[in-house]
Amino acid sequence: MASSQVNTYFATGIREGLTDTVADLFADDCPLFAMSEKIKATATKHEWQTDSLASATKTGIVEGASISYAQAATRSRVSNYTHIRLRNWDVTFTQMAVTVAGIKDQVAREVMKALKALVTDYEAIFLNTGNSAVGATGTARGAAGLQKRIVTNTAVGTGTGSSASIQLTEDNVNLLLQKVWTQGGDPRALFCGGHNKRVISKKFSAKTGFTFNIEASTRQAIANINKYEGSFGTLDIIPDRFHMKRRITITTPDMIKIAVLRDIEQYKGAPTASSIKGWVEAEMTLQYGNEKAHAKHSYLKTGGTIA
Numbered sequence: 001m002a003s004s005q006v007n008t009y010f011a012t013g014i015r016e017g018l019t020d021t022v023a024d025l026f027a028d029d030c031p032l033f034a035m036s037e038k039i040k041a042t043a044t045k046h047e048w049q050t051d052s053l054a055s056a057t058k059t060g061i062v063e064g065a066s067i068s069y070a071q072a073a074t075r076s077r078v079s080n081y082t083h084i085r086l087r088n089w090d091v092t093f094t095q096m097a098v099t100v101a102g103i104k105d106q107v108a109r110e111v112m113k114a115l116k117a118l119v120t121d122y123e124a125i126f127l128n129t130g131n132s133a134v135g136a137t138g139t140a141r142g143a144a145g146l147q148k149r150i151v152t153n154t155a156v157g158t159g160t161g162s163s164a165s166i167q168l169t170e171d172n173v174n175l176l177l178q179k180v181w182t183q184g185g186d187p188r189a190l191f192c193g194g195h196n197k198r199v200i201s202k203k204f205s206a207k208t209g210f211t212f213n214i215e216a217s218t219r220q221a222i223a224n225i226n227k228y229e230g231s232f233g234t235l236d237i238i239p240d241r242f243h244m245k246r247r248i249t250i251t252t253p254d255m256i257k258i259a260v261l262r263d264i265e266q267y268k269g270a271p272t273a274s275s276i277k278g279w280v281e282a283e284m285t286l287q288y289g290n291e292k293a294h295a296k297h298s299y300l301k302t303g304g305t306i307a
Contacts (some may be wrong), residue, residue: 022102028116030123031238032191033258041285044141047079048291052184080285081132082261083143085121087114088269088279096276107276111266114280118264123265124242126258126286127191127249143285146249146256150296153179153250157299167301168196168248170204174230176250181232185252185293190228190235192243193245195302200237201225202306245302255289263265 008014054073089110096106102126103109128145137140173190180187192200201224204264217266226234235250243249262283269277 018101026113026116027241028120029240030119031240032127032256033119033123035189035253037257039257039259039287041082041261043081044261044283045079046082046215046259046261046285046287047077048287048289049075051075052290052292075247077132078290079132079249080143080149080259080287081134081141082259082283082285083122083125083141084281084283085118085125086279086281087117087121088277089114090269090273090275090277092273092275094274107278111278111280115264118280118282120242122258122282122284123240127240127242127243146251146286146288146294147244147247147296147298149291150249150294152183152292153185153295153297155297157246157297157301165183165301166299167203167307168199168297170230172297173204173228173235173248173250174232177230177232178298179237179297180250180293183292185290186254187233187252187293187295188235189238189251189252189253191238191240191243191249191251193243193302194239194241195245195250196300197237197239199301199306199307200228224229246298246300248297248300250295252289252293255293257287257289258284259287260284 010034023026089107091106091110100106125143126145127147128212129147130142130145131148132144133140133142155172155176190200204225225237228237261284262281264280264282266280267278271277
């Protein structure tokens with residue numbers, strides 16, 4: 001039906017309703033990177049040493065016996081290679097000249113996003129299963145991740161890959177804690193993905209700072225565990241978006257350090273076109289101490305009903 005009204009269906013010249021805001025959704029929290037001490041690396045092959053005590057013995061010594069001297073166990077050298085990562089941007093002069101809603105400086109925003117993305121890259125590298133690689137001409141060096149280097153204190157579910165069928169259990173976590181404790185470690189942090197954080201909050205019974213009985217007047221319901229007090233210490237439960245979903249990692253945090261050969265720096269690209277180019281770049285690696293101070297559980301369920 002024809003209308004004699006001036007309305008928005010037919011009128012021209014209406015400005016677009018674009019607000020001067022940008023709804024940023026940056027999954028940029030990197031707990032392992034943030035909590036780890038940063039130390040100086042001096043070469044692309046970063047090395048450190050590990051040592052351990054001899055096993056306890058109950059054998060008695062005869063009075064006046066001659067002493068036979070045994071060779072002490074030698075220290076072990078452990079290494080990891082530095083890993084180069086960069087994130088770049090390229091903004092045209094025209095883009096810089098036009099009026100843009102929500103931001104003041106397009107280049108500054110691209111730099112900010114690149115910096116955040118670079119840190120998330122290292123979080124994923126250091127937590128997961130990448131190999132340590134010396135590199136060569138045309139081949140990148142690579143740092144081994146924590147999940148790759150933990151070989152002593154492990155638990156494995158059934159199935160492979162996406163077909164894993166074991167739900168994380170409190171007993172298995174305590175078994176891993178016992179393994180680390182037996183080796184002399186001091187486990188204090190558990191990293192996991194989102195699903196296993198829900199499993200811990202719903203199924204684990206031994207809790208610190210946790211209650212379902214909330215005063216009615218507050219109208220709050222809490223179903224969350226941020227700390228878990230197990231048989232061998234209290235763990236911080238740390239959900240990490242960059243952790244492998246089907247695994248958990250238990251760490252002795254004091255052992256973990258990030259060795260920095262080249263800290264994060266901003267660089268300006270050569271003017272090869274009508275634009276401003278640049279990138280941020282760093283080179284660092286993971287120093288995980290003694291792998292026996294950590295533990296991992298692999299092939300866990302990543303979704304579905306929490307039974």
